[in-house]
Amino acid sequence: MVTTEKQFAIETVSLTKIFPDWWGRAKVVAVEDLNLQIRHNEIYGFLGPNGSGKTTTIKMLLNLLHPTKGAAFVLGGAVGDPAISSRIGYLPEETYLYRYLTSRETLDFYGRIFGLPSEVRKNRVETLLEMVGLSGMGNRQIGTFSKGMARRIGLAQALINDPDLLILDEPTSGMDPLGTRQMKDLFVELTRRGKTILLCSHLLADVEDVCDRIGILYGGRMQIEGTVTELLQQKNELQIRSGQLSKSAIHKMQQVAAEDGVELSIENPMDKLENFFVNIVSKARQEKQRTSGAEAGTGITGFLAEKPVVRSENVLDKLVSVDVKAEPGQTDASTDQTTPPF
Numbered sequence: 001m002v003t004t005e006k007q008f009a010i011e012t013v014s015l016t017k018i019f020p021d022w023w024g025r026a027k028v029v030a031v032e033d034l035n036l037q038i039r040h041n042e043i044y045g046f047l048g049p050n051g052s053g054k055t056t057t058i059k060m061l062l063n064l065l066h067p068t069k070g071a072a073f074v075l076g077g078a079v080g081d082p083a084i085s086s087r088i089g090y091l092p093e094e095t096y097l098y099r100y101l102t103s104r105e106t107l108d109f110y111g112r113i114f115g116l117p118s119e120v121r122k123n124r125v126e127t128l129l130e131m132v133g134l135s136g137m138g139n140r141q142i143g144t145f146s147k148g149m150a151r152r153i154g155l156a157q158a159l160i161n162d163p164d165l166l167i168l169d170e171p172t173s174g175m176d177p178l179g180t181r182q183m184k185d186l187f188v189e190l191t192r193r194g195k196t197i198l199l200c201s202h203l204l205a206d207v208e209d210v211c212d213r214i215g216i217l218y219g220g221r222m223q224i225e226g227t228v229t230e231l232l233q234q235k236n237e238l239q240i241r242s243g244q245l246s247k248s249a250i251h252k253m254q255q256v257a258a259e260d261g262v263e264l265s266i267e268n269p270m271d272k273l274e275n276f277f278v279n280i281v282s283k284a285r286q287e288k289q290r291t292s293g294a295e296a297g298t299g300i301t302g303f304l305a306e307k308p309v310v311r312s313e314n315v316l317d318k319l320v321s322v323d324v325k326a327e328p329g330q331t332d333a334s335t336d337q338t339t340p341p342f
Helices: 054-061 103-113 118-131 147-159 177-192 204-210 228-232 247-259 273-286 315-321
Strands: 008-020 026-034 037-039 043-047 069-074 088-091 165-169 196-200 213-218 221-227
Touching: 008 054, 008 196, 026 054, 026 221, 037 196, 043 054, 043 177, 043 204, 054 069, 054 165, 054 196, 088 147, 103 118, 103 147, 118 147, 147 165, 147 177, 177 196, 177 204, 213 228, 221 228
Parallel strands: 043 196, 043 213, 088 165, 165 196
Antiparallel strands: 008 026, 008 037, 008 069, 213 221
């Protein structure tokens, strides 16, 4: 039975895509009989090696490709519905942004595509630049950005319409460890505030840190699916953590383990390199050391926040009270009211 109710943010039913050859004969089975059920407010890790069908699936969810058979439903509706498309934010694997536009001009352009009034666009642009750590680079052309900085502005454009669903393809590719940590924290906070994220990444450590569930594709077929804990927890071993122990206490524990027929390994735990790196850079920032790179993001504020962040005389705090839909007689004449080209 096909369920198109709003209980799932994304649902596919026997979704299949076959690319034919020149003569129309079946040639490449990119996606085969895929059944996805992604719940609201979760981060779903969509994994697989190159050529496994991830990007093809995303394109079908965005109505950029039509399935050979099967169906896909997003946010309770058909993928081709413009009203549904306007509630999706998409960051492709490659950041296809016009290199001669500045950061502000880029975000304003996407705001116009979504038909946002000028005052709303202005407030959202400033909020997003601040959130992704590019507030000091709003007037720099995109073509001068590093790959990591381009990914930051790409994420900002995916959020300009305040979407209910975010589809992110390699969102942290090219980012430094600090930027990666900030983006992961941002993803978790976005889902806490009601959004759903479909995350594709080859950086498996990042996926492990933030995803509620993961699915692994190979050859266009779903190989396995489940929560991170279900799939990664080793049932045949135990891990014991404690404070510093004396040599005699360690010896006694090893004796107890030997009596039970198992070998006990005791060693000092290691911190993650990511944590160590973040701590060093955070210390340098606290000391106000100079940098020409991206700044630390401010986290979720403004229209993405549940409540406005209290700041003195800051126009960004007024953003949450602005009605995105222009009142009759107050339509911004310069706004392009077309729907996004999904």
